[in-house]
Amino acid sequence: MSELPDPPADGFCAEAWARTARLREAILKLPFNEALTDGSLSREVFAFYIVQDARYLVGFAQALSAAATRSDDADDAAFLAAAANAALLEERRLHAGYVEEFGLTDAEIAGVETSPTCLAYTSYLRACALTESYPVLLAAILPCFWVYQHVGTAILEATGGAEGHPYEAWIKTYADDEFARGVLAARDLVDKVAANSDESTRERMHEAFLRGTEYEWMFWDSAWRRESWPTAEFRDR
Numbered sequence: 001m002s003e004l005p006d007p008p009a010d011g012f013c014a015e016a017w018a019r020t021a022r023l024r025e026a027i028l029k030l031p032f033n034e035a036l037t038d039g040s041l042s043r044e045v046f047a048f049y050i051v052q053d054a055r056y057l058v059g060f061a062q063a064l065s066a067a068a069t070r071s072d073d074a075d076d077a078a079f080l081a082a083a084a085n086a087a088l089l090e091e092r093r094l095h096a097g098y099v100e101e102f103g104l105t106d107a108e109i110a111g112v113e114t115s116p117t118c119l120a121y122t123s124y125l126r127a128c129a130l131t132e133s134y135p136v137l138l139a140a141i142l143p144c145f146w147v148y149q150h151v152g153t154a155i156l157e158a159t160g161g162a163e164g165h166p167y168e169a170w171i172k173t174y175a176d177d178e179f180a181r182g183v184l185a186a187r188d189l190v191d192k193v194a195a196n197s198d199e200s201t202r203e204r205m206h207e208a209f210l211r212g213t214e215y216e217w218m219f220w221d222s223a224w225r226r227e228s229w230p231t232a233e234f235r236d237r
């Protein structure tokens with residue numbers, strides 16, 4: 001599937017997408033994504049990103065599971081729980097691929113520290129799960145789906161189908177039709193929940209959607225910089 005159809009013009013998603021247009025442009029122009037597109041991204045930077053992403057997926061799955069437990073609609077709960085399962089299976093797949101490709105042991109992978117940005121993003125999602133309403137939690141979760149689909153299809157197009165590209169597997173995962181169907185379902189759910197919410201809740205949903213999109217920008221940026229803890233040198237052990 002190429003770009004997704006536009007969401008209904010009068011819904012939450014259309015407005016959230018319009019409010020974050022410049023940030024999305026900036027995401028496509030990030031050095032990480034430009035280097036991913038032209039294939040020049042180093043294996044070291046990609047490996048750093050994959051380890052952090054595996055960490056991220058665990059936190060993301062926790063937020064999805066929390067959303068599933070708070071839904072009073074069985075279909076929506078089933079969708080959210082299935083998405084949590086998909087995120088955890090993806091984590092397992094990345095983990096296994098990393099062990100195989102880079103020859104690292106489980107202990108070595110476990111020893112890689114979660115980056116400040118990865119911890120901030122997952123902590124934000126977990127905090128939304130604990131202290132925000134169900135609609136705001138869903139709005140915080142949505143950029144993860146939608147921004148990735150957007151970036152995946154943009155890179156697929158820019159690489160003319162990604163055939164033989166060094167990062168072909170990654171590009172095809174997020175430009176995939178099945179993934180696009182999941183994004184559409186997530187968008188429909190958020191539009192439905194927003195339509196049943198009051199104005200102040202909708203505004204908080206916009207803030208959460210923006211924050212989630214900002215964290216997506218920061219996640220790629222932090223991988224490019226192979227971000228570490230600036231305070232690590234002061235640790236006594």
Ligand SMILES: Cc1ncc(C[n+]2csc(CCO)c2C)c(N)n1
Pocket residue numbers: 053056057083084086087090143144145146148216219
């Ligand atoms: C930082 C970061 N943000 C979004 C995704 C994309 N993503 C991962 S799992 C999932 C939905 C359920 O499979 C989605 C959309 C990612 N990998 N890493």
